[in-house]
Amino acid sequence: MKIALNEKAQLEGLARNDQEIVESLYVAHYSMVQSLIINNNGSYDDARDIFQETMIVLYEKSKSGNFELNCQLKTYIYSVARRLWLKKLARNQRYVPEVGNIAETVPVEEEVEQHQQLSNDFDMMEQAMSGIGEPCKSLLEAYYLQKKSMTDIAARFGYTNADNAKNQKYKCLTRLRKLFFSRYKPKQ
Numbered sequence: 001m002k003i004a005l006n007e008k009a010q011l012e013g014l015a016r017n018d019q020e021i022v023e024s025l026y027v028a029h030y031s032m033v034q035s036l037i038i039n040n041n042g043s044y045d046d047a048r049d050i051f052q053e054t055m056i057v058l059y060e061k062s063k064s065g066n067f068e069l070n071c072q073l074k075t076y077i078y079s080v081a082r083r084l085w086l087k088k089l090a091r092n093q094r095y096v097p098e099v100g101n102i103a104e105t106v107p108v109e110e111e112v113e114q115h116q117q118l119s120n121d122f123d124m125m126e127q128a129m130s131g132i133g134e135p136c137k138s139l140l141e142a143y144y145l146q147k148k149s150m151t152d153i154a155a156r157f158g159y160t161n162a163d164n165a166k167n168q169k170y171k172c173l174t175r176l177r178k179l180f181f182s183r184y185k186p187k188q
Contacts, residue, residue: 007073015062025055029074033081040085050088054081128180136172143169 013021030051037047057080061067069076129137135157142148142156150162150169159165 007069010073011058011062011067011069014059015065017059022055025058025077026051029077032074032078036078036081037085041089042085046085046088050081050085053084057084124183125180128176128183131179132172132175135168136175139165139169140172140176 010021010025014025030047033051033054034044034047037050038044042050054077058077129140132140139153139157142153143150148156150165153169154160154162154165157165157168159168
């Protein structure tokens with residue numbers, strides 16, 4: 001697996017002890033480690049300690065110069081934190097799981113279900129967008145996806161002014177909602 005340029009820059013910044021990089025790693029990954037610890041017999045203090053130890057391991061590895069990341073940085077941080085937590089639990093004899101069996105420590109079924117539901121919802125929205133036809137599809141894409149202004153949209157689609165374009169966008173959005181919710185069946 002090829003390391004992403006952003007992750008390579010983060011590792012280099014961490015090796016230089018770049019404060020911005022360190023903070024961005026905390027912001028991006030702390031909640032994931034905290035959830036792991038809290039969901040597996042830990043406290044908020046334990047989560048802070050384990051994350052700090054994980055960052056130290058990552059810092060030392062990145063500083064060594066011969067560290068080669070062969071997975072996503074997020075995955076690496078998670079696995080280091082998990083191993084450190086399992087070792088701490090074993091030392092405290094609070095919980096001794098089989099290290100190879102991740103199913104015992106990470107409840108992924110719920111996340112997979114949520115991801116599948118979200119994916120289905122996006123597919124349904126894509127079908128609804130295809131179903132509303134032109135010029136509604138292009139108008140909504142220009143406004144919501146391309147972040148075009150109403151003035152730009154009015155000029156592109158031949159409306160006399162931005163207010164007319166705004167009214168048309170509202171009508172198109174109403175049609176899209178009607179089409180989407182006529183097909184949408186949320187999973188209960």
